[in-house]
Amino acid sequence: MTLHGLIFYLLASVILASTGMAITRRNLVHAVLYLVFSFIGSALLFCLFGAPFLALLQVIIYAGAIMVVFLFIVMMVKPDLSEGTVLPLRQLLPMVLFGFMYAVVGVLVAVTDPAGRAVLETAVAKPTEFGHYVFARHYLAVEIISLILLIGLMGALHLGREKVPKEPEEPS
Template sequence: MTVYAVFFYIIAALIIASAGLAITRKHMVHAVLYLVVSFIATALLFYLLGAPLVGIFQVILYAGAIMVLFLFIVMMIRMAPGPDRPFPAGHFLAAFGVCGIYVAAALLVAFSSGPETGRPMAAAAASPAAFGFYLFDRHWLAVEMISLLLLVALIGALHLGRAGRRKKSGNKEP
C-alpha cells in the first residue's frame, strides 16, 4: 500500500466520521462545524487525487461561503437543542436499508467489472485558465443562474434578519 493510499483512506474515514457526526448532533452549530470539517476533508481528497482547483473551489464555496451562510441562519433562528431522546427505530431501519443498498451496489460494481479495469486511468490535467475558459464559454448560463440563486439566498437571509429584529424592537424599519 502506498503513502497516497494511506492518506486516501484516512481522509475518507474523516469525511465519513464528520458527516455522520453532522447528521446526528442535536445542537445545530455543532452540526454545521462538523459539516465544515467534512467539506475541508473533501477538499483535501480532491487535492490528493490531482484536482487542486476543485479542492480550492470546495474550500471557498462550501466551507467558506455556504457554511458561513448556514451559521448566520442558525444563529438568527436561535434554535434550542432538541430533547436528548434517541431516534425512533424505524429511522434506523430505513437508514440501514439505504446504506445496505449503497454497499451492495458498490460491491457489485467492484467485483463485476471486466479485466480492463486493472489498468490505471490516464491522468487528465487542465490549468485553471483552461477550466475557466471552458466553464464561461460553454456553461455561462448555468454560472449566471447559480450566481442569481446565491443573490436571492443572500437577500432572503437579510430579509429574515431584519424581520426578526423588527419584531424584537417593536419599531418599524423600512
C-alpha cells in the same frame, strides 16, 4: 500499500468519521464544525488526486463561505436544542434498510466483477483556461446563477421577516 494509498485511506476514514459525527449531532454548531472537517478532508483528497485548484475552491467555497452561511442560519432561526435522539426509530428504520440494501449491492458488485472498472477521461485545465471557458461559453449559465442567488436572497428575507415578533395581521 503505497504511501499514496495509506494517505487515501487515512483521509477517507477521517471524512467518514467527521461526516458521521456531523449528521448525528444534536447541537447544530457542533454539526457545522464537524462538516468543516469533512470538507477540508475532501479538499485534501482532491489535492491527493492532483487537482489543487479544485481543492482550493472546496476550502474557499464550501468550508469557508457556505459554512459561514450555515452558521448565520443557525443563529437566525435559533433551533430547538432539546435533548433526545436525533431521529425517531420510525425514520431511522427506512434509513437503515436502504443503507443495508446499498451495502449488499455494493458487495455484490465488488464480488462478482472484481476487475470491473469504468475509466473516465480526465481533463486538465489551468484556472485561467477554466475561467475563459466558463465566461466565454457559459455566461448565460453564470447570469442564471446570479438570478437564482437573487431569488434565494428574496426567499431568505421573506422567511426571516416572518420570525419578527407578532405583528398585527393586516385586515384581509
